[in-house]
Amino acid sequence: MNTTHKTCTYCHFSPFCHSHEPIKNGCVTDSPVKKHHQLKKNEMLCHSSHKFNSLYAIQEGALKSYQVEANGKELVRGFYLAGEIFGYEAIYNLQHLYSAVAITETLICEIPYDHFLQSLQTRPSLQKTILQLLSQQLTIGSYLISSNAEQRVAAFLIDLSKRLRATDHYFLLPMSRYDIGNYLRLTGETISRLFSRFQQKGMIVIDHKKIRLCQLDKLQQLAEGM
Amino acid sequence: MNTTHKTCTYCHFSPFCHSHEPIKNGCVTDSPVKKHHQLKKNEMLCHSSHKFNSLYAIQEGALKSYQVEANGKELVRGFYLAGEIFGYEAIYNLQHLYSAVAITETLICEIPYDHFLQSLQTRPSLQKTILQLLSQQLTIGSYLISSNAEQRVAAFLIDLSKRLRATDHYFLLPMSRYDIGNYLRLTGETISRLFSRFQQKGMIVIDHKKIRLCQLDKLQQLAEGM
DNA sequence: CGCCGTATTGAGCGCTCTCAAGCTAGGTGG
DNA sequence: CCACCTAGCTTGAGAGCGCTCAATACGGCG
Numbered sequence: 001m002n003t004t005h006k007t008c009t010y011c012h013f014s015p016f017c018h019s020h021e022p023i024k025n026g027c028v029t030d031s032p033v034k035k036h037h038q039l040k041k042n043e044m045l046c047h048s049s050h051k052f053n054s055l056y057a058i059q060e061g062a063l064k065s066y067q068v069e070a071n072g073k074e075l076v077r078g079f080y081l082a083g084e085i086f087g088y089e090a091i092y093n094l095q096h097l098y099s100a101v102a103i104t105e106t107l108i109c110e111i112p113y114d115h116f117l118q119s120l121q122t123r124p125s126l127q128k129t130i131l132q133l134l135s136q137q138l139t140i141g142s143y144l145i146s147s148n149a150e151q152r153v154a155a156f157l158i159d160l161s162k163r164l165r166a167t168d169h170y171f172l173l174p175m176s177r178y179d180i181g182n183y184l185r186l187t188g189e190t191i192s193r194l195f196s197r198f199q200q201k202g203m204i205v206i207d208h209k210k211i212r213l214c215q216l217d218k219l220q221q222l223a224e225g226m
Numbered sequence: 227m228n229t230t231h232k233t234c235t236y237c238h239f240s241p242f243c244h245s246h247e248p249i250k251n252g253c254v255t256d257s258p259v260k261k262h263h264q265l266k267k268n269e270m271l272c273h274s275s276h277k278f279n280s281l282y283a284i285q286e287g288a289l290k291s292y293q294v295e296a297n298g299k300e301l302v303r304g305f306y307l308a309g310e311i312f313g314y315e316a317i318y319n320l321q322h323l324y325s326a327v328a329i330t331e332t333l334i335c336e337i338p339y340d341h342f343l344q345s346l347q348t349r350p351s352l353q354k355t356i357l358q359l360l361s362q363q364l365t366i367g368s369y370l371i372s373s374n375a376e377q378r379v380a381a382f383l384i385d386l387s388k389r390l391r392a393t394d395h396y397f398l399l400p401m402s403r404y405d406i407g408n409y410l411r412l413t414g415e416t417i418s419r420l421f422s423r424f425q426q427k428g429m430i431v432i433d434h435k436k437i438r439l440c441q442l443d444k445l446q447q448l449a450e451g452m
Numbered sequence: 453c454g455c456c457g458t459a460t461t462g463a464g465c466g467c468t469c470t471c472a473a474g475c476t477a478g479g480t481g482g
Numbered sequence: 483c484c485a486c487c488t489a490g491c492t493t494g495a496g497a498g499c500g501c502t503c504a505a506t507a508c509g510g511c512g
Contacts, residue, residue, distance in 0.1 A: 070450035075371055091361035097368075120353055127346055127353065134360040135317035142323075144370070145301055147411060149468070177491065185373060187469060192492055208477080208491080224296035375500065403459065416500060418460055434459080434509080 007059040010083040010165065013111065015129050016119050032115035033057075039102035045086070048099045052090035054110045058082050061106025062174035065098035066182075076183040078141065079103075079175060081163050088137055104174050143223065144184065152184045153194045155223035157204065161213055169213035233285040236309040236391065239337065241355050242345050258341035259283075265328035271312070274325045278316035280336045284308050287332025288400035290409075291324035302409040304367065305329075305401060307389050314363055329401050369449065370410065378410045379420045381449035383430065387439055395439035 008014050017031045034054070039045060045056060048067055056063075063080040077098050080086045090096045091113070120126050143155030164171045173180075177195075178188035198204045203215045203222075213219055234240050243257045260280070265271060271282060274293055282289075289306040303324050306312045316322045317339070346352050369381030390397045399406075403421075404414035424430045429441045429448075439445055 070447075070452050073451065077371070088361055089364040091357050092365060097365060117354070121350055124347055128343070131317050131356070131360070134357070134364075135314055137364055138315040138360075139318060139323060142303075145303070145411060176489095185371065188491080189470085189493085190468060193468095196492075221296075225299065226296050402457095413501060414459080415461085415502085419500095422460075 012085050013057045032111045032119050033109045034112050035110050037108040039106045043102050045100040048096050050096050052094045054112045055087040057109040059107040061104045063100045064103050065100045067098050149186050151225050154219045172209045238311050239283045258337045258345050259335045260338050261336050263334040265332045269328050271326040274322050276322050278320045280338045281313040283335040285333040287330045289326045290329050291326045293324050375412050377451050380445045398435045
């Protein structure tokens with residue numbers, strides 16, 4: 001479990017798994033990863049209100065996190081892509097706020113929180129790393145604040161392309177139109193309409209899950225409300 | 227600067243300033259606070275794109291943070307009340323993302339980031355504290371996701387009452403209707419209208435800045451979309 | 453007292469939603 | 483191999499929420 005996998009290359013947690021820094025008190029630390037999970041599409045990783053035990057690093061695939069409102073409506077809170085970490089929000093009061101399900105076939109590393117804390121204790125240089133990672137979380141989805149639908153959708157596509165490390169801005173949408181809409185506080189229908197409109201204007205080419213961002217500058221301008 | 231002020235009682239950072247835990251390597255650490263700032267209303271604390279050096283603990287008063295879109299529009303990103311910390315979001319790439327200005331007369335403690343990191347190194351028990359604080363940040367403003375205006379405004383009022391530790395849910399609104407609207411992705415006019423509507427329904431009593439939440443259960447139901 | 457920033461309230465408009473119908477791709481079973 | 487089925491997507495029509503613009507009121511402060 002301590003070998004470097006190809007999927008670890010961009011994992012936010014690789015500093016925790018593959019440090020070459022000398023160990024503080026002489027003992028050999030093994031990887032903080034306890035076990036791996038393979039989830040099929042729509043399989044649940046964890047349910048909100050479950051006790052928090054572990055952080056989860058997505059190796060391959062994608063998760064969505066969501067909560068269910070008192071009126072029964074599902075609210076998508078975020079997407080977690082390969083390399084990203086789910087579970088930070090549960091540290092606060094040791095309880096998950098959101099449920100998480102796989103939206104594609106997904107591989108996951110489970111890192112028990114106490115292993116994680118031990119790593120921090122024995123390798124103090126990881127402190128800065130984790131502060132940065134948590135700070136970065138605060139900036140995610142900052143475009144949700146944008147006022148109109150075009151802005152939010154354009155910003156979402158640009159963000160997704162970056163986070164998936166798409167080559168030539170070509171990638172596969174891991175999630176449905178309805179999940180995108182739910183996340184951006186729009187409807188699936190509105191997402192559909194805007195994809196069509198963006199395509200008409202030549203800014204994207206979209207065919208079901210396959211999408212290419214053609215005019216990043218135009219999309220960027222749209223995202224910035226210009 | 228190392229004495230416990232009355233204003234420190236609820237400060238998130240008091241564990242960093244007033245720890246009674248034995249110091250690790252024998253030397254006496256003094257408070258991580260470098261200096262204090264007194265800001266008048268509308269005075270700027272820091273400008274976005276400024277290099278990140280310090281975290282700021284609000285002792286008294288309130289800040290708003292905001293960014294300015296490419297089209298010149300101001301976007302309010304958050305409010306910071308007595309006891310809360312501004313600056314976490316800048317740790318990620320050592321640069322402030324948002325500007326911050328005082329919205330009332332405000333007292334602030336400046337904690338240089340390197341002092342802060344030193345505290346973490348010398349007093350490892352603070353690690354858990356800071357992880358919790360950052361995790362908590364991830365949960366703030368979670369009601370921004372709510373679909374309609376009534377939900378967001380109701381949730382905002384409840385949140386504000388808690389964070390101000392209001393007695394009997396009576397408190398003074400530190401910010402203008404327009405800032406509230408901007409933060410909730412509504413307009414100042416809509417905030418005004420909803421305040422009036424909530425008052426008509428008997429859920430709040432409002433007189434300019436003075437507000438009392440009368441029927442918390444009803445507000446809560448509204449906030450939860452029921 | 454007069455000024456100015458802030459708040460209230462109204463009228464009309466437009467963006468996004470709701471509801472609904474039709475379409476497409478992929479999977480299943482005969 | 484093809485008919486069928488289903489989930490997800492597209493597109494349209496109409497409705498409603500929240501916005502824009504504007505007029506007026508209010509309050510603090512010189």
